[in-house]
Amino acid sequence: MQSFRTELENPIVERDIIELEKKIRLFREGSITDEKFRSLRLARGVYGQRQQGVQMVRIKLPYGKMTLQQWKRIADISDEYSTGNLHLTTRQDVQVHFVSLEKTPELWAKLEQDDITIREACGNTVRNITASDRAGIDPEEPFDITPYADAAFRYFLRNPVCQEMGRKIKIAFSSSDKDTAWTFMHDFGLIPKVKEVNGKTIRGFKVLVGGGLGAQPFLAKTAFEFLEEELLIPYIENVLRVFDRHGERSSRHKARMKFLIQKIGMEEFERLVKEEYKAVKVKQVPVDAAAWPVTVPPVPGAIPAFDIKDPKKYEAWKATNTFEQKQAGYFAAYVKVPLGNISSTISRQLITALRPAVADDVRVTANQGLLLKYILPENLPYVFNVLEAAALGEPGFDSIADITACPGTDTCNLAISSSTGIAAALEAVITDEFPDLVYNKDIKIKISGCMNSCGQHGIASIGFHGSSLKSAGKVLPALQVLLGGGIVGNGVGRVADKVIKVPSRRGPDVLRTLLHDYESNGQPAELFNEYYDRQGEKYFYELLKPLTDLASLEAVDFVDWGQAEQYATAIGVGECAGVVIDLVATLLLEAEEKLQWAAEAIAGGAYADGIYHAYSSYVQGAKALLLGAGVSCNTQTGIINDFDKHFVETGKFVFPESFKTRVLQINGNEPTERFAEQYFQEAQTFYNEAQVFRQQSNEPVQA
Template sequence: MQITTQNIGLEDRKDIEELETKIGKFKAGTMQEERFRHYRLTRGVYGQRQEGVQMFRTKLPYGKVTANQLLVLADLAEKYGHQNLHITTRQNIQLHYVKLDNAPAVWKGLAASGLTARGACGNTVRNVTASAAAGVDPDEPFDVTPYVHGVFEYFLRNSICQDMGRKIKIAFSSSEKDSGFTYFHDFGFIPRIKEVDGKEVKGFKVVIGGGLGAVSIVAPTVAEFMPADDIMPFMDAAIRIFDRHGEREKRMKARMKFLVKKLGVEAFMELVEKERIGIPAIAPFDVPAEVTPDLPGIDNLTSVEIDDESAFKLWKKTNVFEQKQKGFYGVFLKVHLGDVSPDTARALASLVSQTAADDIRFTADQNILLRFVKPEALPYLYHELVTLDLAKAGYGSIADVTACPGTDTCALGVTNSTGLADTLKNLVESEHRELLDVQDISIKISGCMNSCGQHMGSPIGFHGSSIRQGIKVIPAMQVVLGGGIDTDTGQGYVADKVIKVPTRRVPQVLKTLLADYEANKESGDKYLTYYYRQGKRYFYDLLKAIAKIDEIVEYEFFDWGQDKQYIQSIGVGECAGVSYDMVGAILGDAVEKIDESKEALQGEVWSEAIYNAYTGMVIAAKGWLLSKDVKCNTHIGIIEDFDKALAEDPVVELEGSFTDLIFRMKQKAPARGFAEDYVNTAIEFVKSIIASREDAFEGTEKLVVDAYYKA
């Protein structure tokens, strides 16, 4: 595949060239490993469990690609990856086993086709997800897609979210059914229309501070209705508050959900309101009229015979729905484990160009949605999908198992999730085919507690764990029950941790749960209804005999897909802060931010110039405090502690306090005069800090240990 830079924009070129430069410095030994890791993560390059190779993650807002972009992804996976396109629960594509030197080439291929990897990993605003059916959902009040795309573009390289304490995840649902799972996101938006002064106004119900993982929290509602054009200023202000007040030292307490819980919703929202004056003017969303896209003619499709009419009917029942655009259908393709080979991707791209709109959506349950399929094209489409092994019925059913890669590639994986997913899928398809058209029970599996497989948001979930028996370790799964969405009400639930069992016994757990449900459910029950009526203790008692390890057998010491006894091997998560650094290097970061503020000033992007200058001053103050052995775990703490330290050791001359100086940005709207003055002040401040440090240490370096550095 020949990659050219002809169609690559200036910002992408800059990103790619910078990545090439940083890789060169790292390999030459002039850029320390932990600092390079922090950088490459924000460019989509994530270390794998295997030494010497990377996972390369794309950033695909609402999971959309065109047929041509799918071809590009297939070529990149074939040339630089491991012959696989992996669909994630964040509606992205990941390529595995990519060599570090090839990362810029992968990005060039993406950029040339209009895709990016900027902010795909690291402490950034991650991919903005949405209901896969947005735009065609019969239940939606309006199409949220333009709003999702606007949010993606606004935060893509925005200075306020390039170096936060932890990541931010944003989701939009297409309707009150919350199929976008807004309830476990940092920001969630559900579309609503409200009559204001006799006119219909588009807006959103807004939730904030949700999350999965070890401490799962349902996002509280902060607005039952927020006008659509208000959501961007709200998020801008809220992310600034998170960046300033959020924890940075204790990584496990650094997500926004913990800050909202610590401050309280009311206090958090008060800070957001006070922050609004300093944010830039944001243009209203560009919302084009909803139109039927250009579609291929289907008159020339080859006539086909369906070999199994009953399978075809079941597929239409479970995987096909009529869109809000009458006469057109959406078609879900069930993709086991979200894995698609390059050849399959190419064949699918060709099939889409014959039968559907040029708008392919990767879904949060690791599947694919095709849109605007005419009913006359369904037999041909199904026939061709059968040849690609993409015509399995049961989309959204218990046989449609979601799982992260687990120990296959992830350093954080505790036990194997993909092998277990294979086993459970096969069990359901062979023993419970009656459940293939039931969509209120699902299974989600994560290789660890971090919930990349979204196990805490599923009626039945499992996450990797272990059980010690003497000197041996048994690979295990924590059983979690009661998560997911009540589709009648749109209410979201996080699962309860019920019991831990050896992973080889999970099929027995599933059989027991399904038999119990079948025997005891009441008319009209859904699985969530049944679970909460019976209660956690009931299910603990139901499963506790399976969890006993008094009579463990040899094969239960083997994880799924393993031919030897389990050895627990957990690496360091790539989103963790760096382990150590030098004060001088920290001050170098401050200089980089000042340089970025100058560049933004030249480009007349006043808000970017101001925020980069602010960040540069905070980093410089941090470096000075660390040289005095003062801990730094939040930006607001750095600002306050610097004022205290300045009273004892006036390292720089300021008119008033550092707090007053730095927070001038909250009191004035971004404009040329203020931006120029603020940036010049920041330049002089950073120069003074560096000069004072050079005088104090006379060229010697100071090592900063882990806990002091991360802010």
């Protein structure tokens, strides 16, 4: 593998990319284990696919924003390194697939030329921070949350407190109480609020913590009804420090923050968070929202001649896909992107044609579409015409006809059955049999290829996730049907109920049955979830039960949507989070590496970062020795306590008080230069003695 040179202005980014290239080379040479390398590449946005030998690269777009030039850069990257397809995700990222591992550093370097990163797009990190796509133009927002989402993104990118947590962290900002970012299903959910204090308007956020979907959905709990804006980022850091230290690390399925809160209770969780306050880097992080660059409307220019071929469709598109911004005289337009897939060719075509009519600020939406901003009313027909020419002018954005689906068995290791195939079949049912529902934005249909909920089925009015059934000794693809999920508002949400499981090929019949029943028995103006509540889960189970009959199966039922061969379950190793690394030698190497990072940070005046790196070195070194002694560890707190039990109380290591007291100085001291240097030197001494102990493994060691 040949090395390459980057031409980036940011030395931190450049070092990151060169480090990835170096680690790929060492991995290929066999110097780095597969487990270690997997966690490293995941934190750099490189994710293994279902297909062996190729990677999915996740491009991190904070709150879904990309300029037209960034969009073009991503399209060009997909042509050069991928398949020419851009997949828009429910986390407002863009994914490209079938990328050669050796090409990922070069790909990353080219993205960074337009300030686009893949860093921490996967792995046990703070993932992409999402936000309401209308932020900044929402007529109902108390204030624009975009500067705050951006500040949080930049603060936690490469931050030592969130590089190797037990699991991923997801943060979402909603623009108003309508909660269109679904704050209730995130580790951190933020909703903007204002209040009057002594005649002055104060900005802040309602803060929710501990939400999540997956196989066991949890609604987030309210931590603050109002937290002042400058206290928000320090609070998030406090929580991350607690999660890093106390969160589960062995059982991946119990490692999200929601499980930690469930285990210890909200009262104890809040106590631990307050304990960390003294040690955080800064006690306030003010965001100068007034200095935030305002999105500039497009410079008025000549619009090419065009002709609306279907005026009726245009009116439907205008009614369902556009809205008037809070900035008087401008409209925004949504683009319905089927299954979130848009080609690089179409992307460049749109960029060129739309440039005279839209702002240089395009948002990827959380339902896998696009939002175009600052369109003059007289230019709406032109924008529609451009979209229609690209086969993207369909009305019904965010309606029942706009189905959200993850990639499923197309590329994902964890998928059990097809998401994209059944999504297309369900959209055909709406289009062909219920065309008037294109105006219905109450009912949401969401599909995931497995129970992990990347397609957000757990908060859908009508949700499906991939599963399987057995009949006469053969396996067939199936769908778990969920009903009744959705947004209530102001941080309150509904988790859908699992109602029944049916063969996948009967998914369209499930939808037909539900919609016909709703049309026939729903009360005037009754919303779908209101109807579901009135009738009850058992009613819908009995309604759909005839579709579960396996006695009438046909050959086609054993073939999944979009496939030609008989179905067989083929689930790979999931990479939604990094794999825990338990090799003693590797852990000691990591402890040494963290000490190097600590020294660099302290030398550069980043004392809090240096202290945290030193803390991580303590934990990694202790874990290495414990594992060498056959003691398994599942939390950092457990590691610290177990080291006292197995190494200090037995006299193998000696501390003035205890290992725990030594290590947890981290949250009892301000992050000053003096403490940083002292803590680093003590961590360095411990690491040196740990190495001696591992080699000799007999005599007690003075630390």
